[in-house]
Amino acid sequence: MQRLRSKSVLIPSIALAAVAATSWLSLHAGASPAAAVDPAEAAIKAAMSQMNDALKVLGKGVTAETKVAALDELTKFETALIAAKAQVPASAEKVDEKKRAAFVADYRKTLLETLKIACDAEAAIADGKYKDAEKLINNKLSAQKSAGHGKFKPEGM
Numbered sequence: 001m002q003r004l005r006s007k008s009v010l011i012p013s014i015a016l017a018a019v020a021a022t023s024w025l026s027l028h029a030g031a032s033p034a035a036a037v038d039p040a041e042a043a044i045k046a047a048m049s050q051m052n053d054a055l056k057v058l059g060k061g062v063t064a065e066t067k068v069a070a071l072d073e074l075t076k077f078e079t080a081l082i083a084a085k086a087q088v089p090a091s092a093e094k095v096d097e098k099k100r101a102a103f104v105a106d107y108r109k110t111l112l113e114t115l116k117i118a119c120d121a122e123a124a125i126a127d128g129k130y131k132d133a134e135k136l137i138n139n140k141l142s143a144q145k146s147a148g149h150g151k152f153k154p155e156g157m
Helices: 002-028 039-058 067-085 090-094 097-126 130-152
Strands: none
Touching (some): 039 067, 039 090, 067 097
């Protein structure tokens, strides 16, 4: 099972690296600046997409029968979350320079809180407390997603 889990973490990580590399190439391979994609924002977008995909699967319910798959999806979610946390959102550019560091710190802290909730859900699943895990996933993670997007997601994205 550990080998399967390692592959499930490796593939999303490779995908995030590919997105980042593609973004970097578009910036540095003679592409026009208007057509260039911010590598950090591309990495965040890829991570958020991966997190959304995991939440869709997890939202279908967690049971003893889906335990392994749920743990796998949470691993994908957590991996993507950590990748997003390492970036600075494009919306930070619109924040007054004096307040920008606090904005970025708040972004990181929000993602850390989300990671804590995901880890709590993972622990609940590991303990066989599937209803507790579902509440964390469907209520707390969903609320974090809405709050975070409202606060940090750039307009038009």
